[in-house]
Amino acid sequence: LASEATLGLIHYISLPRAHGKSFAHRSELKQAKRIVVKLGSAVVTRGDECGLALGRLASIVEQVAMLQNQGREMMIVTSGAVAFGKQRLRHEILLSQSVRQALHSGQNQLKDMSVPVLEARACAAAGQSGLMALYEAMFTQYSTCTAQILVTNLDFHDEQKRRNLNSTLYELLRMNIVPIINTNDAVVPPPVPNSDLQGVISIKDNDSLAARLAVEMKVDLLIALSDVEGLYDSPPSTDDAKLIDIFYPGDQQSITYGTKSRVGIGGMEAKVKAALWALQGGTSVVIANGTHPKVTGHVITDIVEGKKVGTFFSEVKPAGPTVEQQAEMARNSGRVLASLLPEQRGEIICCLAELLTEKKDEILSANKRDMEVATASGCFSQALINRLSLSTAKLNSLAIGLRQIAVSSRDSVGRVLRRTRVANNLELEQITVPIGVLLVIFESRPDCLPQVSALAIASGNALLLKGGKEASNTNKVLHQLTQEALSIHGVSDAIQLVSTREEVEDLCRLDKMIDLIIPRGSSELVRDIQRAAKGIPVLGHSEGVCHVYIDSSASIDKAIDIVRDSKCDYPAACNAMETLLIHRDLLRTPVFDQLIDMLRTEHVKIHAGPRFASYLTFSPSEVKSLRTEYGDLECCIEVVDTMQDAVDHIHKYGSSHTDVIVTENEETAEQFVQQVDSACVFWNCSTRFADGYRFGLGAEVGISTARIHARGPVGLEGLLTTKWVLRGEGHTVADFSEQGSMKYLHESIPVPQGSFT
Amino acid sequence: LASEATLGLIHYISLPRAHGKSFAHRSELKQAKRIVVKLGSAVVTRGDECGLALGRLASIVEQVAMLQNQGREMMIVTSGAVAFGKQRLRHEILLSQSVRQALHSGQNQLKDMSVPVLEARACAAAGQSGLMALYEAMFTQYSTCTAQILVTNLDFHDEQKRRNLNSTLYELLRMNIVPIINTNDAVVPPPVPNSDLQGVISIKDNDSLAARLAVEMKVDLLIALSDVEGLYDSPPSTDDAKLIDIFYPGDQQSITYGTKSRVGIGGMEAKVKAALWALQGGTSVVIANGTHPKVTGHVITDIVEGKKVGTFFSEVKPAGPTVEQQAEMARNSGRVLASLLPEQRGEIICCLAELLTEKKDEILSANKRDMEVATASGCFSQALINRLSLSTAKLNSLAIGLRQIAVSSRDSVGRVLRRTRVANNLELEQITVPIGVLLVIFESRPDCLPQVSALAIASGNALLLKGGKEASNTNKVLHQLTQEALSIHGVSDAIQLVSTREEVEDLCRLDKMIDLIIPRGSSELVRDIQRAAKGIPVLGHSEGVCHVYIDSSASIDKAIDIVRDSKCDYPAACNAMETLLIHRDLLRTPVFDQLIDMLRTEHVKIHAGPRFASYLTFSPSEVKSLRTEYGDLECCIEVVDTMQDAVDHIHKYGSSHTDVIVTENEETAEQFVQQVDSACVFWNCSTRFADGYRFGLGAEVGISTARIHARGPVGLEGLLTTKWVLRGEGHTVADFSEQGSMKYLHESIPVPQGSFT
CATH class of the missing domain: 3.40.1160.10 (Acetylglutamate kinase-like)
Known part of the structure; x- marks a missing residue:
C-alpha cells in the first residue's frame, strides 16, 4: 500500500x-x-x-x-x-499446412490460398x-x-x-x-x-x-x-x-x-x-x-x-464567420455587384475615395497604433515601417487614384467584344464579365486595401482580402469604410477581410471558392503562393531578369540614359535591368568607357559574364549565374557578337519580362522586337516603362509573366473574363442539318466602341 | 565438399x-x-x-x-x-554518464549534451x-x-x-x-x-x-x-x-x-x-x-x-531524339514559323490539305494496318474502331476544314490590338503573338493530327503531338506529310510527333518546355491530364452539366424542340442537356405532358430530382446526385418555383458550361442571361450551339470552362497571347518626374481592323 x-x-x-x-x-x-x-x-x-x-x-x-x-x-x-494477428496466424496456419510447398514455390502463393476463418480474440492476442x-x-x-x-x-x-x-x-x-x-x-x-x-x-x-x-x-x-x-x-x-x-x-x-x-x-x-x-x-x-x-x-x-x-x-464559438462562409457571402454579394450599372460601381468607388479623406483621423489613429506596436516589437526594418505608415498626403493621393479607377470602371463589365449573326434571328454576343471571387494577399502596405478594393468593385468581382498582421488595425478601419461605401448599393458583403489568423497556405487550397489569387508583395511571397495554390490560377510574376542590349549602331547618349534609368531609377523593381548585353564591336570604344564610367558614378556593382571576363585583364567578379535578379545597384555585363546572339542569350537566361534594344538601325530594332519572346519588348527606351500606369492602362492590377490570360502590365481587363450569349427563337442544331431548313450566316455585326448590353 | x-x-x-x-x-x-x-x-x-x-x-x-x-x-x-551505430552508442554512453539525470528530466536533453567522438568501425558493429x-x-x-x-x-x-x-x-x-x-x-x-x-x-x-x-x-x-x-x-x-x-x-x-x-x-x-x-x-x-x-x-x-x-x-541509343530534344527543336523552329508572313503560314496549311488528298493511298493503307491490329487485338470497342478509321470522304472533308483554317490564319499572329501614344515619339502597341510550345494529347482519332497541326501553324505555335498507340501507323504518315508541308518554308521541326512509348504523366511535367496542354479526348483523359499537369495550364473542360430551364411563360413548341435537340441530337457531347428545370406552374399542364411524352418517344431515361419526386405518386428513380453528367439518353428533371430558383440551382449544381432559358418573357430572359454565371448562356435555343464552328469562330480548339484566358468555345484566339512593344527615342522614366521635361499623353491611336505590324 x-x-x-x-x-x-x-x-x-x-x-x-x-x-x-x-x-x-x-x-x-x-x-x-x-x-x-x-x-x-x-x-x-x-x-x-x-x-x-x-x-x-x-x-x-x-x-x-x-x-x-x-x-x-x-x-x-x-x-x-486483431488485423496484425490475423495476418500472422494466417501465415502460420498456411505454413503448417504445406511448409515445403510454400517455401519452394518461386512466387509467394500464400495470398492465393484459401484463408481459414480466425477468431478475433485469438488474433488480438497473437x-x-x-x-x-x-x-x-x-x-x-x-x-x-x-x-x-x-x-x-x-x-x-x-x-x-x-x-x-x-x-x-x-x-x-x-x-x-x-x-x-x-x-x-x-x-x-x-x-x-x-x-x-x-x-x-x-x-x-x-x-x-x-x-x-x-x-x-x-x-x-x-x-x-x-x-x-x-x-x-x-x-x-x-x-x-x-x-x-x-x-x-x-x-x-x-x-x-x-x-x-x-x-x-x-x-x-x-x-x-x-x-x-x-x-x-x-x-x-x-x-x-x-x-x-x-x-x-x-x-x-x-x-x-x-x-x-x-x-x-472548440467550446468557444468565435464572433465572425469562417473564411468559407466569407467566401460564400462574397460570391453572392459579388453577383449583385456585377449586376449593378457601371455608374453605380463608379459611385461606390467615389464614395470610398471620399471616406478616405473624410475619416482620415480615424484611419491615421489606427495606423498609429499599428506603427507603435511594430516599432516596439523591434522585429521590423525601417523600410517595412515606412511601407506600413500612412499620412494625410498618402490618403489624398490614394483618393485621387481611386477616382481614376472609378472613371475606368465605366468601360469594364458588360462590354460587347463581338457580335455575330449566326443565322436569321439567332444572334451571338461575347461580353465581358467578372472572373468571380478574387483572393488578394498583401503584405504590410495598408494603402493596398482601398486600391485593390476599388479594382475589384470596378470589375464587378467579389474579393477576399488577406493583409499582414502588422497592419491589422489600419486594415480593419479601411475595410469598414469599404463596406460602408459598398452599402450604398446594398453589396457590403462583396469584399471581406480575412482574419490574420488564417494561414495563407490554407486559403490557397480553397479552389472551389476562389477563382483567382493575386499576391501583392515580395517575389518570395509570390513564389510561396504559386507553390501553395493548387488548382487556382495566380496572377503575378516571381522574377524579372530584364536585359538591355546595346547594339553596335547604338546612339551613345541614348545608351547611357537608358541604362542609367533602367538600372538606377528603382533598382529593387522587377522591371529594373539586371543584365547589360554589349555588342562586341563596342568594347574599348568611347561608348563602352562612358557606360562603365556612368555605372561607377552611380555606384553600380558590376559582375562579369564569362565572355566579358575573357576579354578583360582585370575582370570584376565573375557572375555565379547569368539568370540572377540582383534587385539592387548591381548588374551583370556580358558581350555578344550579334543582335541574334543577344536574342538567344535573352531566351536562354531571361524571365520573359522586359527586354530592350538600343540601336539607331531600324531594321535591327524591328528584328529584335519581332524575335524576342517576352511580355514587353522595347526599342530605345527604359525597361522601367513596363508598368500599367505608364502604359496608360489606368489602374494596375499587377505584372504577369504568364503566357495565358494576361501578359505584361495588367489593367482592369485582367480581372475580367467573357461570357457568350446566344438569343434565338427556338433554334435547334437539327434545323441546320442537311435536311434542315436553316443555314449558318456567321455575319459579323459591328460593335460600337464602348457598347454595353 | x-x-x-x-x-x-x-x-x-x-x-x-x-x-x-x-x-x-x-x-x-x-x-x-x-x-x-x-x-x-x-x-x-x-x-x-x-x-x-x-x-x-x-x-x-x-x-x-x-x-x-x-x-x-x-x-x-x-x-x-555506421550512422545507426553512432546514434545508438552515443545514447548508451550518455546514459551511462548520467542515467538518473537523463531519465528524470522532463525533456529529452540527450540532444543537447556533448557528443563523444566515436570510432566508425565500432559504430558499424553496433x-x-x-x-x-x-x-x-x-x-x-x-x-x-x-x-x-x-x-x-x-x-x-x-x-x-x-x-x-x-x-x-x-x-x-x-x-x-x-x-x-x-x-x-x-x-x-x-x-x-x-x-x-x-x-x-x-x-x-x-x-x-x-x-x-x-x-x-x-x-x-x-x-x-x-x-x-x-x-x-x-x-x-x-x-x-x-x-x-x-x-x-x-x-x-x-x-x-x-x-x-x-x-x-x-x-x-x-x-x-x-x-x-x-x-x-x-x-x-x-x-x-x-x-x-x-x-x-x-x-x-x-x-x-x-x-x-x-x-x-542504356546500351542501345534509340534512333530518334529524346522528347526534351524534340521540345527544344520545336520551340526553335516554331520561332521561325511565328516570324513568317501570315500568307506563308496559310500556304503551309493549304499544302498539307493538298497532301491529304494527293497521298490518300499511303494514308489509308497505314490506317488499314492500324485497323487490322486493333481489330485483331479484340480489346477495342466498335465505337473506338470507328473513330480510328479513315476514309476518302473523311480525308476530303478534313482537307476542306484545313483550307478554312488557312483563311482564318490570316487574322491571327501579329494583329495590333491596341495602340497608344504614351508621350511624344513614344508609342506603345499590344500585338498578338503565339503562346509558344503546345502539347496536344489525343486519343484514337487520327484525323485530329492534321486538324491540330493546322491550328498550330495558323497561330504560329510549335507543337508536340502525342497520339494513341492504336493509331501509330496512321499518325506517323500524317506527321510526315505535315513536316513535308512545313518544309516549304523551312520549319519542318516546328511540329513533332512524340513516341507512343512516352508516358503522358511524364510529358505533363515538362513545365520548362511546354506552355499549354490541350487534351482532345474523353473527359477522363482531360481529368487525368489536369491532375498530372504541374505548373502548365490545361485548356479544356472535364465536365458539362448543362441545364435547360422551362419558364412559366415558355412557348410549348420551342420548349419541346429545344429540349429534344439539347438532349437527343448527340447525347454523349459535353454540350448536351443533363438537367431539365421546369417551373412549378407547368406541372400537370399540357406543356409538361407533351415534354414527358417527347422524352419517352425518344427513349430518354428520366431521373427525378428530390422536389420533382415529391410531386409525383409514382416517381421515376430518384437521382443520386443533381451534379450528374449522364452522357447518354438519360436526364434529370427537377422542379423550381421561380426563375431565380433556376439560377440558384444552376450555380449550385452546374459546371458553368452552357445553360438555357426557354421563355417568351424578354425581361425574365434578360435577367437569366445576366445572372447565370456560365461560359454560355442562351435564350430560346439549343445547348448544342455551344461549339466553335456553330459560333462562327472558324476552327475550334476546344471548349474551356476555365475562368481565365479563354472561356466557352475557343477559336484560334485561344492559342494566342500578346506582347507589348514600346518604341521611343531614348525615353527614360526620369524624364517624366516632376523635374523632368516630359508629360504622359496616353492618347489612344485608332487601330484599323485587321492591322498587322
Whole structure:
C-alpha cells in the first residue's frame, strides 16, 4: 500500500493539467503540452497495395517522436492488433499446412490460398506482441522508449484500478516514455466483424477509450485519426456535404449523420460523442484522416502547428464567420455587384475615395497604433515601417487614384467584344464579365486595401482580402469604410477581410471558392503562393531578369540614359535591368568607357559574364549565374557578337519580362522586337516603362509573366473574363442539318466602341 | 565438399539470368525479374527532422515487398550501419554518464549534451544489428523473410568465396527470402569521415559492391538510390545543368563532373563508373533520388513501371531524339514559323490539305494496318474502331476544314490590338503573338493530327503531338506529310510527333518546355491530364452539366424542340442537356405532358430530382446526385418555383458550361442571361450551339470552362497571347518626374481592323 501511494496518488496530484482548459482556436494548439494520438484500425493496418500500412505507421512514429523531443508528453492509443494477428496466424496456419510447398514455390502463393476463418480474440492476442515489437523497433530509432498498456473499460470503473492506471501513465510520462495503449481485446467480449472492411476484422473502435483517457490524464489535445477527412455537415456522399473546419457543441443539431460509416463499428456519430465528452472534460479534439497519402507525412505535426486539417472541436464559438462562409457571402454579394450599372460601381468607388479623406483621423489613429506596436516589437526594418505608415498626403493621393479607377470602371463589365449573326434571328454576343471571387494577399502596405478594393468593385468581382498582421488595425478601419461605401448599393458583403489568423497556405487550397489569387508583395511571397495554390490560377510574376542590349549602331547618349534609368531609377523593381548585353564591336570604344564610367558614378556593382571576363585583364567578379535578379545597384555585363546572339542569350537566361534594344538601325530594332519572346519588348527606351500606369492602362492590377490570360502590365481587363450569349427563337442544331431548313450566316455585326448590353 | 556442390555450383548453373541482356528502353523495365535496390547512406539515415529516415525506409520496404509479391527476386544493398551505430552508442554512453539525470528530466536533453567522438568501425558493429532488426521488423509485416549478408571486396577476389556467396544468395532467392547485403565495415580499413555530411559519419559508398553483385548474380535491374536526382550533364549548381533521362556509354565525354559530391565518398563519377560496369555486364541501371519526399512513396515501383525517374543507363541509343530534344527543336523552329508572313503560314496549311488528298493511298493503307491490329487485338470497342478509321470522304472533308483554317490564319499572329501614344515619339502597341510550345494529347482519332497541326501553324505555335498507340501507323504518315508541308518554308521541326512509348504523366511535367496542354479526348483523359499537369495550364473542360430551364411563360413548341435537340441530337457531347428545370406552374399542364411524352418517344431515361419526386405518386428513380453528367439518353428533371430558383440551382449544381432559358418573357430572359454565371448562356435555343464552328469562330480548339484566358468555345484566339512593344527615342522614366521635361499623353491611336505590324 505504501508503494502504491508513492507510485500513484502523489504523482496524481503533483502533475496537473498542462494547459488548463480546451483551446479556443487552432493557432493555440501549438501550446499543447500533453497529447494523445488515437490511431483507428484503418490507420494502423489498411495499406495501399501490400495490405499493411507500414510507411504510414513509421511516419506517425516519426512525428510523435519529434513532438516528444520538443518536450511534449505524448501518448498513443492504438488499434490494429486483431488485423496484425490475423495476418500472422494466417501465415502460420498456411505454413503448417504445406511448409515445403510454400517455401519452394518461386512466387509467394500464400495470398492465393484459401484463408481459414480466425477468431478475433485469438488474433488480438497473437497480433498485440507483433504490433508492440514494431512500435518498439521504430521508436528505438529515435532513442525513445515505449511502454505497453492494455486496458478494458472496467479498469475505469474501479476507483483503485483507475488510480493505478493514472499513476502508471504519469510515471511513464515523467520518465519521457511514450505509453502505447490498446484495449485488452483478448479478454473483452467478441467484437462483431464489420463486413464493410473487406479482409480486415474490425474491432470496437477505441474512440471512447481515448476520450476517457484524455480527460483522466488532463490531456490538452486529443488527435483522433481514422480514414475520413473529418466531420461533414451531411453524409459525405451527398451533393452538398461540406467538411466542418471548426465544430461547436451547440452546432450538433445541424449535422445529419449517415446511416453507416466505413470506420470500424463506431461510426462518425460515436466519434463525435466521444470528442464532445473529451471537450467537456477540458481536452481539445481534432478528428482527421490519418490514411490520406498526401497529408500523412505531416498530419499530426500540421494539426499541432494549427493548420486546417480535419475538424477541430472548440467550446468557444468565435464572433465572425469562417473564411468559407466569407467566401460564400462574397460570391453572392459579388453577383449583385456585377449586376449593378457601371455608374453605380463608379459611385461606390467615389464614395470610398471620399471616406478616405473624410475619416482620415480615424484611419491615421489606427495606423498609429499599428506603427507603435511594430516599432516596439523591434522585429521590423525601417523600410517595412515606412511601407506600413500612412499620412494625410498618402490618403489624398490614394483618393485621387481611386477616382481614376472609378472613371475606368465605366468601360469594364458588360462590354460587347463581338457580335455575330449566326443565322436569321439567332444572334451571338461575347461580353465581358467578372472572373468571380478574387483572393488578394498583401503584405504590410495598408494603402493596398482601398486600391485593390476599388479594382475589384470596378470589375464587378467579389474579393477576399488577406493583409499582414502588422497592419491589422489600419486594415480593419479601411475595410469598414469599404463596406460602408459598398452599402450604398446594398453589396457590403462583396469584399471581406480575412482574419490574420488564417494561414495563407490554407486559403490557397480553397479552389472551389476562389477563382483567382493575386499576391501583392515580395517575389518570395509570390513564389510561396504559386507553390501553395493548387488548382487556382495566380496572377503575378516571381522574377524579372530584364536585359538591355546595346547594339553596335547604338546612339551613345541614348545608351547611357537608358541604362542609367533602367538600372538606377528603382533598382529593387522587377522591371529594373539586371543584365547589360554589349555588342562586341563596342568594347574599348568611347561608348563602352562612358557606360562603365556612368555605372561607377552611380555606384553600380558590376559582375562579369564569362565572355566579358575573357576579354578583360582585370575582370570584376565573375557572375555565379547569368539568370540572377540582383534587385539592387548591381548588374551583370556580358558581350555578344550579334543582335541574334543577344536574342538567344535573352531566351536562354531571361524571365520573359522586359527586354530592350538600343540601336539607331531600324531594321535591327524591328528584328529584335519581332524575335524576342517576352511580355514587353522595347526599342530605345527604359525597361522601367513596363508598368500599367505608364502604359496608360489606368489602374494596375499587377505584372504577369504568364503566357495565358494576361501578359505584361495588367489593367482592369485582367480581372475580367467573357461570357457568350446566344438569343434565338427556338433554334435547334437539327434545323441546320442537311435536311434542315436553316443555314449558318456567321455575319459579323459591328460593335460600337464602348457598347454595353 | 559434397554439400558445397549441392548448395553452390548446381544452383549457380541452374539459375541463369532471367532476362538475358540489359533493357533498351525504360518501358521494358517492367520485365525485370531479378532486381537489386541499393540504398545510399543518405537514403537510410538522413531524416528530415528527427535525424533518422524511418518513414522513408518503411516505404522502401513496402515497395520491395510489393515487387517481391509480384514474383520478382529482390535484393537490397544497404548502407547506414555506421550512422545507426553512432546514434545508438552515443545514447548508451550518455546514459551511462548520467542515467538518473537523463531519465528524470522532463525533456529529452540527450540532444543537447556533448557528443563523444566515436570510432566508425565500432559504430558499424553496433549499428548493423539494429539496422537488421529494423529491416526484419518491417519485412515481417509483409510476411517476407530477410537474411543478412556481410561481405568485403576480398570475398569477390577469392574464387571459392565468390561461389559460396553466389550460391548462398541464389538459395535465398529460391526460398523467397530478401537478402540484405552490407559491407562488413567492422573488419575493413577505417573509412575517412566526410565533413560535408554533418552529424553522419560517411562510409565508403556501396556503389561498386552493388554493381559487382548485380553482374555476379545476373541481375536484370540495379536501382541505385542516393540523394541526387540522377546524372546531370554538368554540375547541378550551374545555369545550364540538365538532368539526363537516358545515358549511353558513348555519351560519357559530354559530361562535366563537379569537383565534389554531397553523397558519401563515392561522388557521382564513381557512381557512373559502377553503373557502366554493371551495364557492360548486362544489368540495366537507374540512378535516382531516394530522399525526395514527394517521390519517395513510389520511386522504386515507378522505376520498375518505366516512369521517367532519375537517369536510366542504356546500351542501345534509340534512333530518334529524346522528347526534351524534340521540345527544344520545336520551340526553335516554331520561332521561325511565328516570324513568317501570315500568307506563308496559310500556304503551309493549304499544302498539307493538298497532301491529304494527293497521298490518300499511303494514308489509308497505314490506317488499314492500324485497323487490322486493333481489330485483331479484340480489346477495342466498335465505337473506338470507328473513330480510328479513315476514309476518302473523311480525308476530303478534313482537307476542306484545313483550307478554312488557312483563311482564318490570316487574322491571327501579329494583329495590333491596341495602340497608344504614351508621350511624344513614344508609342506603345499590344500585338498578338503565339503562346509558344503546345502539347496536344489525343486519343484514337487520327484525323485530329492534321486538324491540330493546322491550328498550330495558323497561330504560329510549335507543337508536340502525342497520339494513341492504336493509331501509330496512321499518325506517323500524317506527321510526315505535315513536316513535308512545313518544309516549304523551312520549319519542318516546328511540329513533332512524340513516341507512343512516352508516358503522358511524364510529358505533363515538362513545365520548362511546354506552355499549354490541350487534351482532345474523353473527359477522363482531360481529368487525368489536369491532375498530372504541374505548373502548365490545361485548356479544356472535364465536365458539362448543362441545364435547360422551362419558364412559366415558355412557348410549348420551342420548349419541346429545344429540349429534344439539347438532349437527343448527340447525347454523349459535353454540350448536351443533363438537367431539365421546369417551373412549378407547368406541372400537370399540357406543356409538361407533351415534354414527358417527347422524352419517352425518344427513349430518354428520366431521373427525378428530390422536389420533382415529391410531386409525383409514382416517381421515376430518384437521382443520386443533381451534379450528374449522364452522357447518354438519360436526364434529370427537377422542379423550381421561380426563375431565380433556376439560377440558384444552376450555380449550385452546374459546371458553368452552357445553360438555357426557354421563355417568351424578354425581361425574365434578360435577367437569366445576366445572372447565370456560365461560359454560355442562351435564350430560346439549343445547348448544342455551344461549339466553335456553330459560333462562327472558324476552327475550334476546344471548349474551356476555365475562368481565365479563354472561356466557352475557343477559336484560334485561344492559342494566342500578346506582347507589348514600346518604341521611343531614348525615353527614360526620369524624364517624366516632376523635374523632368516630359508629360504622359496616353492618347489612344485608332487601330484599323485587321492591322498587322
